[in-house]
Amino acid sequence: KAGVTQTPRYLIKTRGQQVTLSCSPISGHRSVSWYQQTPGQGLQFLFEYFSETQRNKGNFPGRFSGRQFSNSRSEMNVSTLELGDSALYLCASSYTEGGYEQYFGPGTRLTVT
Amino acid sequence: GESVGLHLPTLSVQEGDNSIINCAYSNSASDYFIWYKQESGKGPQFIIDIRSNMDKRQGQRVTVLLNKTVKHLSLQIAATQPGDSAVYFCAENGETSGSRLTFGEGTQLTVNP
Numbered sequence: 552k553a554g555v556t557q558t559p560r561y562l563i564k565t566r567g568q569q570v571t572l573s574c575s576p577i578s579g580h581r582s583v584s585w586y587q588q589t590p591g592q593g594l595q596f597l598f599e600y601f602s603e604t605q606r607n608k609g610n611f612p613g614r615f616s617g618r619q620f621s622n623s624r625s626e627m628n629v630s631t632l633e634l635g636d637s638a639l640y641l642c643a644s645s646y647t648e649g650g651y652e653q654y655f656g657p658g659t660r661l662t663v664t
Numbered sequence: 665g666e667s668v669g670l671h672l673p674t675l676s677v678q679e680g681d682n683s684i685i686n687c688a689y690s691n692s693a694s695d696y697f698i699w700y701k702q703e704s705g706k707g708p709q710f711i712i713d714i715r716s717n718m719d720k721r722q723g724q725r726v727t728v729l730l731n732k733t734v735k736h737l738s739l740q741i742a743a744t745q746p747g748d749s750a751v752y753f754c755a756e757n758g759e760t761s762g763s764r765l766t767f768g769e770g771t772q773l774t775v776n777p
Contacts, residue, residue, distance in 0.1 A: 555707075584764070594708075594753065594767040607764050641707050643765075650757035650765050651696060655707035 553578065555644050555656035563662045569630040572659045576623050576644030582606075583625040584653060585617060588639040597640075600625055601648045629661075637663045672751060676774045683741040683775075687754035687768045692735060694756040698765065699728060699739045703750045711739070711752075741773075749775045 556575045564570050576583050584607075585597040596609040600619035617627040623644075629636055639660050643653040677683050689697065695716040700708035714721045714728045714737075721728050727740040737754050751772050755765040 586765075593769055594755075594765075596764040596766070599764065609764060643708075649696075652710065652713060653698070653765060654710055655700070657707045 555642055555654055557642050557656040557659050559659060560657065561660045563664060564632050565664055566632055566634060568632050569628060570632060570661060571626055571628045572640055574625045574642030574656060576625070577654055580644035580646050581623050582645045582648050583619055583623065584643045585627050586641045586643065588641055588658070594641070597627065599648070606648055632663045634663050637661060672770050672772045674772045674774065676776060677744050679744060679746060679775055679777050681744055683744045683748070683773060685739045685752050685771045685773065687737040689735050689737060689754065689756045691756055691758035691766070694758040696757040697730060697737050698755045700753045700755065701750045702753065708753060744775050746775045746777055749773055
C-alpha cells in the first residue's frame with residue numbers, strides 16, 4: 552500500500568506570495584492532518600480534516616487554510632507569505648479521526664525569501 | 665552570536681546496546697501516545713503506539729512504557745543499530761484535543777559503531 556505523498560517536495564517563494572501544498576493520504580484513510588515543523592518551534596499542529604470537514608484547528612493565523620476533497624486528498628494554502636513561514640510542512644493521514652495511528656508523508660520544504 | 669533553534673536532548677549509545685528514550689507529557693487527559701522516528705530530510709515514521717489503558721506494549725525490538733502516575737513515557741530499543749540513529753519524538757493525543765497530536769521536543773539518538 553502506498554504511503555502518504557506530498558507535492559511539491561521543495562518550494563521557494565518570495566514574501567507576499569501565496570502557496571498551495573498538496574497531500575494524498577494512504578488509500579482508505581479519511582483523516583488528514585497538517586503540521587508545521589521548524590527548528591525553533593518543533594512540530595506544531597495546523598489543522599485536521601475528516602470527510603471534507605475541518606475538525607480541528609491549531610493556533611495559526613488565518614493566512615493558513617486548507618481543504619479536503621471527496622477523495623480525501625487535501626490541500627493547504629498559505630497566503631501573504633512571511634519569512635517565518637519557512638518550514639517543513641508535514642501531512643499525516645489516519646483511518647479515523649482522533650489522531651490514532653497517524654502516518655506522515657515526507658513533507659514539503661518551503662523556503663520564503 | 666546566540667543561536668536560534670530547538671535544543672534537542674541527545675543520547676549516544678554503542679551499537680548493540682539497549683537505548684532508553686524518555687518523554688514527559690503534560691495532559692493528564694491524554695488517552696493515546698505515539699513514538700515517531702525522524703531521519704534527516706524525511707517525515708516522522710510511526711514506530712509504536714500505546715493507549716492509556718495499558719502500561720506496556722512491545723513491538724519488534726521496541727518497547728513503550730507508560731507511567732500515568734508521573735505522566736512519563738519511555739521508548740526502549742533493544743540491540744541498537746546504526747540505522748536507529750535519528751530524532752525520536754513522543755506525541756500525545758489529549759482526550760480534549762480531538763485529532764491534534766502534541767509533540768515533545770525530540771531526542772537525537774546517535775548510535776556509534
